[in-house]
Amino acid sequence: QKEVEQDPGPLSVPEGAIVSLNCTYSNSAFQYFMWYRQYSRKGPELLMYTYSSGNKEDGRFTAQVDKSSKYISLFIRDSQPSDSATYLCAMSPGRSWQGGKLIFGQGTELSVKP
Amino acid sequence: NAGVTQTPKFQVLKTGQSMTLQCAQDMNHEYMSWYRQDPGMGLRLIHYSVGAGITDQGEVPNGYNVSRSTTEDFPLRLLSAAPSQTSVYFCASRRTGDSPLHFGNGTRLTVT
Numbered sequence: 001q002k003e004v005e006q007d008p009g010p011l012s013v014p015e016g017a018i019v020s021l022n023c024t025y026s027n028s029a030f031q032y033f034m035w036y037r038q039y040s041r042k043g044p045e046l047l048m049y050t051y052s053s054g055n056k057e058d059g060r061f062t063a064q065v066d067k068s069s070k071y072i073s074l075f076i077r078d079s080q081p082s083d084s085a086t087y088l089c090a091m092s093p094g095r096s097w098q099g100g101k102l103i104f105g106q107g108t109e110l111s112v113k114p
Numbered sequence: 115n116a117g118v119t120q121t122p123k124f125q126v127l128k129t130g131q132s133m134t135l136q137c138a139q140d141m142n143h144e145y146m147s148w149y150r151q152d153p154g155m156g157l158r159l160i161h162y163s164v165g166a167g168i169t170d171q172g173e174v175p176n177g178y179n180v181s182r183s184t185t186e187d188f189p190l191r192l193l194s195a196a197p198s199q200t201s202v203y204f205c206a207s208r209r210t211g212d213s214p215l216h217f218g219n220g221t222r223l224t225v226t
Binding site: 004006008034041042043044045046049088090101102104105106107 | 118147149154155156157158159162172204206214215217218219220
């Protein structure tokens, strides 16, 4: 079983929809949780990160962490065609993000149709 | 400010050939790393370096070699290419402390 599981999709939604992307994990030592966005033929770019449990909001994006359930989510409100990309969750057990030794999910491919 | 630059963008190798994937960053980041991305597997860490002269293995290091002689450069060497090394390779860097990884745009490698 992988340490981090993410539904690969693909997920297709109409413009303006609320999108929910999710990851589950098995390692209770994970404390830092990140979401990366990856456009086609590009490298991943950091979208949001949170430490431990709770919510974090940034514009149309909300990241949620539930450590008791070992479950993290990314919500996108009022989705736009420009949000079409692959979204990867990533997590790390320690501070300083363990020198970048992140564990990534498989990525969910999202398509937002005009 | 170019960020993380990877060359080449594409490469085709025959089984048994060797090659070096180049990675350079101009942000004076101490930490650099190499990942490979395969369908259904996500990104997996190959090797990483916390500074010039210091390297360590990640999750999938076999068949790859790295060195870090300068802060800016972190090349990845394939010693004897195998079809299982067909993948997209990403280099990433960050500064020390709680800072995000900056990724390059990848090298797409096919081994026939």
